[in-house]
Amino acid sequence: MTARERIAANVANYVDERTGAAKWLKKNLNKVFPDHWSFMLGEVALYSFIILLLSGTFLTFWFDPSMREVEYEGSYLPLKDVKMSAAYASTLHISFDVRGGLLMRQIHHWAALIFMAAIVVHLLRVFFTGAFRKPREFNWIIGVGLLTLGIVEGFLGYSLPDDLLSGTGIRIAEAIIQAIPVVGTYLAFFVFGGPFPGEVFIPRIYIVHVLLLPGIFLALITVHLMLVWYQKHTQYPGPGRTEKNVVGYRLMPVYMAKAGGFFFIVFGITAFLGAVASINPIWLYGPYTPGQISAGSQPDWYMGWLDGLVRMAPPIETHAFGYTISWNILIPGLIIPGIIFTAMALYPFIESWMTGDKKEHHLLERPRNNPNRTAIGAMSLTFMLVSLINGGNDLIATHFHLSINQIMWGTRIGILLLPPLAFVITKRICLSLQRADRESVLHGKETGRLMMLPHGEFVEVHEPLTAEQKWTLTQHEQQGPLQIEAEDARGVRNPKSIRAKLQNRMSKAATETIAKPTAEQVKELESGHH
Amino acid sequence: MSDEKSLAPLSDPGLPAHKYRKSDIDQKAAKRAEQQVAILFLLSAIGTLLVVYSYIFIPVDSFIFLPIMGEQNAHQLFLGLGLAMALFFIGAGAVHWAKTLMPDHEEIDERKPMRSKDEDRDAFVETVRERAADSGIARRPLIKRSLALALGLVGVSPILLLRDLGPLPKDSLEKTSWATGTYLVTDPGDRKIKASDLEVGAVAQVLPELAPGKKRKLEDIGKDAVLLIRLRPEEFQLDAERLSWTHQGIIAFSKICSHMGCAVALYEQGTKHLLCPCHQSTFDVTRAAKVIFGPAARPLPQLAITVDNEGYLIAKQPFTEAVGPSFWERSS
Numbered sequence: 001m002t003a004r005e006r007i008a009a010n011v012a013n014y015v016d017e018r019t020g021a022a023k024w025l026k027k028n029l030n031k032v033f034p035d036h037w038s039f040m041l042g043e044v045a046l047y048s049f050i051i052l053l054l055s056g057t058f059l060t061f062w063f064d065p066s067m068r069e070v071e072y073e074g075s076y077l078p079l080k081d082v083k084m085s086a087a088y089a090s091t092l093h094i095s096f097d098v099r100g101g102l103l104m105r106q107i108h109h110w111a112a113l114i115f116m117a118a119i120v121v122h123l124l125r126v127f128f129t130g131a132f133r134k135p136r137e138f139n140w141i142i143g144v145g146l147l148t149l150g151i152v153e154g155f156l157g158y159s160l161p162d163d164l165l166s167g168t169g170i171r172i173a174e175a176i177i178q179a180i181p182v183v184g185t186y187l188a189f190f191v192f193g194g195p196f197p198g199e200v201f202i203p204r205i206y207i208v209h210v211l212l213l214p215g216i217f218l219a220l221i222t223v224h225l226m227l228v229w230y231q232k233h234t235q236y237p238g239p240g241r242t243e244k245n246v247v248g249y250r251l252m253p254v255y256m257a258k259a260g261g262f263f264f265i266v267f268g269i270t271a272f273l274g275a276v277a278s279i280n281p282i283w284l285y286g287p288y289t290p291g292q293i294s295a296g297s298q299p300d301w302y303m304g305w306l307d308g309l310v311r312m313a314p315p316i317e318t319h320a321f322g323y324t325i326s327w328n329i330l331i332p333g334l335i336i337p338g339i340i341f342t343a344m345a346l347y348p349f350i351e352s353w354m355t356g357d358k359k360e361h362h363l364l365e366r367p368r369n370n371p372n373r374t375a376i377g378a379m380s381l382t383f384m385l386v387s388l389i390n391g392g393n394d395l396i397a398t399h400f401h402l403s404i405n406q407i408m409w410g411t412r413i414g415i416l417l418l419p420p421l422a423f424v425i426t427k428r429i430c431l432s433l434q435r436a437d438r439e440s441v442l443h444g445k446e447t448g449r450l451m452m453l454p455h456g457e458f459v460e461v462h463e464p465l466t467a468e469q470k471w472t473l474t475q476h477e478q479q480g481p482l483q484i485e486a487e488d489a490r491g492v493r494n495p496k497s498i499r500a501k502l503q504n505r506m507s508k509a510a511t512e513t514i515a516k517p518t519a520e521q522v523k524e525l526e527s528g529h530h
Numbered sequence: 531m532s533d534e535k536s537l538a539p540l541s542d543p544g545l546p547a548h549k550y551r552k553s554d555i556d557q558k559a560a561k562r563a564e565q566q567v568a569i570l571f572l573l574s575a576i577g578t579l580l581v582v583y584s585y586i587f588i589p590v591d592s593f594i595f596l597p598i599m600g601e602q603n604a605h606q607l608f609l610g611l612g613l614a615m616a617l618f619f620i621g622a623g624a625v626h627w628a629k630t631l632m633p634d635h636e637e638i639d640e641r642k643p644m645r646s647k648d649e650d651r652d653a654f655v656e657t658v659r660e661r662a663a664d665s666g667i668a669r670r671p672l673i674k675r676s677l678a679l680a681l682g683l684v685g686v687s688p689i690l691l692l693r694d695l696g697p698l699p700k701d702s703l704e705k706t707s708w709a710t711g712t713y714l715v716t717d718p719g720d721r722k723i724k725a726s727d728l729e730v731g732a733v734a735q736v737l738p739e740l741a742p743g744k745k746r747k748l749e750d751i752g753k754d755a756v757l758l759i760r761l762r763p764e765e766f767q768l769d770a771e772r773l774s775w776t777h778q779g780i781i782a783f784s785k786i787c788s789h790m791g792c793a794v795a796l797y798e799q800g801t802k803h804l805l806c807p808c809h810q811s812t813f814d815v816t817r818a819a820k821v822i823f824g825p826a827a828r829p830l831p832q833l834a835i836t837v838d839n840e841g842y843l844i845a846k847q848p849f850t851e852a853v854g855p856s857f858w859e860r861s862s
Contacts (some may be wrong), residue, residue: 290755
């Protein structure tokens with residue numbers, strides 16, 4: 001035993017006698033993780049979160065979350081002697097007088113954008129492959145929670161510098177709170193400590209941004225990862241992969257090196273962006289005052305869809321009995337987002353109700369093999385995309401020399417028309433792709449090579465798939481529609497039960513597929529060919 | 531086609547045979563991979579050196595011109611590039627190491643269903659029943675109900691304690707600092723203005739004159755900001771009352787958008803439209819800021835103005851309605 005081994009053994013012995021960690025570690029260092037590039041998306045989100053904690057902590061050492069009025073005396077001359085809040089002045093100080101301060105601010109902002117983008121793309125991966133199905137519904141809900149909190153956290157974060165742009169965002173948030181019927185005005189006054197903007201909201205959102213929400217994030221992320229660990233990761237279908245196994249590499253050393261290395265790669269790329277790509281140059285906007293604004297006011301991208309919805313809302317307000325209900329704010333600002341996020345959180349249960357599928361699933365689905373879900377996803381994405389486009393309608397108008405009215409009307413009509421269209425088209429495409437799969441399993445792949453038969457006929461050579469390829473294309477289960485017959489308490493059938501009818505109808509839509517080739521059919525064709 | 535056998539799926543051929551990498555079979559390739567990993571780690575070390583050098587030796591205010599990116603702060607640029615190198619290449623080295631030299635045999639773990647075994651579930655239910663019975667909660671409804679009451683009420687305290695977060699709104703959203711006779715002063719500058727200071731087509735932002743010794747608060751600006759626009763009197767399409775609120779073609783509107791409170795700052799001279807940059811609500815100045823496009827549901831409130839005997843612009847009366855975004859208690 002070398003000296004080094006002896007020291008390691010002593011340390012390990014010391015820890016194990018006090019914690020019994022050896023047994024647990026022995027098992028878990030051998031844990032197998034399936035490998036696929038799309039499994040890195042969640043990792044990117046996790047690593048961005050760590051980068052946010054690190055860079056954010058650095059910023060707190062200089063940032064002064066106060067709305068006390070000061071005269072700027074720092075080294076950025078265009079704003080010299082301008083009256084501003086201490087929050088804005090200290091952000092200028094970080095940007096111009098702290099070495100590496102601007103770099104850290106830009107890393108923090110870029111990391112936030114990457115964090116949100118990674119969460120969204122990770123969510124899309126989980127959605128389109130059906131990874132949210134039983135037993136992972138809890139983790140899906142936690143994920144939706146993290147997405148929602150991420151949007152709030154990002155918004156509060158870019159509101160902290162108290163510049164003209166961010167103050168305008170806060171003004172809009174205040175108007176949304178104020179629009180809530182009955183209690184809105186009171187809520188707004190409690191949040192802002194009086195009329196907008198008051199002198200307390202920066203310190204208040206600061207503590208929410210740096211303590212409250214990060215704490216909740218840490219707790220939710222921990223549970224999210226523990227569930228992934230405990231339930232074992234899903235895997236893509238393929239030869240040798242079943243619902244009862246996990247195929248991949250062991251945690252130590254391969255995953256430790258890959259995942260640990262990947263953290264540094266993500267951090268490195270974020271630092272590169274922070275170094276070369278200017279983001280949120282608050283010194284150009286000036287300090288916030290409610291009487292001014294800069295043209296082309298834009299939120300960060302993950303808020304853009306919300307802004308786009310607000311922009312396209314029809315100008316409807318109800319005045320009755322001396323009270324006002326602002327539908328033009330409530331519908332796009334609260335009601336639609338509420339419906340979207342609730343439906344998203346409940347989707348696993350909705351799908352399982354529609355299909356009647358109560359089984360555990362560990363093999364992922366190819367999106368084409370579940371046309372209904374894929375179409376719902378495409379529909380939702382289209383809705384978000386149209387809203388996002390309208391959120392940038394002023395920039396689009398100036399860049400492409402269009403009239404803002406045309407874009408607004410285009411998106412107003414588009415938001416009603418395009419999502420259902422996307423649903424129908426996506427569903428058709430998925431079914432066609434299933435037909436193509438069936439075709440290539442039965443008849444092989446087209447090679448593009450022509451062959452002349454002895455009697456002069458030309459045929460295209462089809463190359464048969466390997467057994468592995470055939471398996472991958474046909475391993476999925478195909479479940480027919482439900483045929484529920486409702487019975488009353490005494491067991492008498494009730495053919496008119498609306499619930500049963502609805503569920504049968506829904507499941508028919510949700511399980512529509514092209515029959516996959518069976519072993520018999522493949523055999524028949526193979527024997528016919530040779 | 532409906533019997534079981536004809537619908538049987540294809541059979542699983544099992545894991546494909548393992549393919550060896552070059553570095554698994556060729557010692558030279560393995561050696562090369564080792565050197566590549568080392569080079570990547572060394573690049574990271576160089577990155578850290580660049581960070582230290584930039585921090586100490588590049589002045590904070592030195593600039594460098596780069597193609598495409600233009601003028602850049604050299605200090606922060608090289609600091610960032612060094613940091614990016616230092617971090618990225620640790621990662622690149624580790625991943626390259628894992629991909630070329632660490633085992634790439636796929637291994638198989640078994641999965642167990644999440645559901646506990648039946649006997650465990652039964653034992654669990656039994657335990658909970660027994661322990662609940664031990665507590666006697668079912669047999670003693672008085673305890674159960676009084677506890678429910680106490681727990682239900684205890685939540686009142688934190689809500690009550692949050693009451694002092696802010697004052698009650700009362701009528702503060704309905705009121706502004708504008709009163710009959712308040713002078714219109716420029717923002718910035720706080721100078722009184724005469725009608726002749728504004729040419730036809732001109733726009734100015736004004737605020738109510740401050741009482742001596744008083745400080746202007748942001749929350750006041752958020753309600754008081756007013757936009758003056760001068761047109762030719764014949765361009766207005768106003769009723770007699772609203773026309774009497776203008777002075778020699780000068781019309782005054784609240785600058786705070788009636789939609790969500792942004793500053794309505796974009797004025798198109800050609801069309802005489804005011805545009806809010808936040809959500810593109812468009813108001814027609816000639817028709818008392820009537821909404822002609824966008825999500826705003828109400829015109830911008832108009833401030834009645836006139837002049838005092840020296841010719842300075844003053845407010846004829848306070849705003850006749852609340853300015854800014856709508857709220858529940860707003861009566862019109």
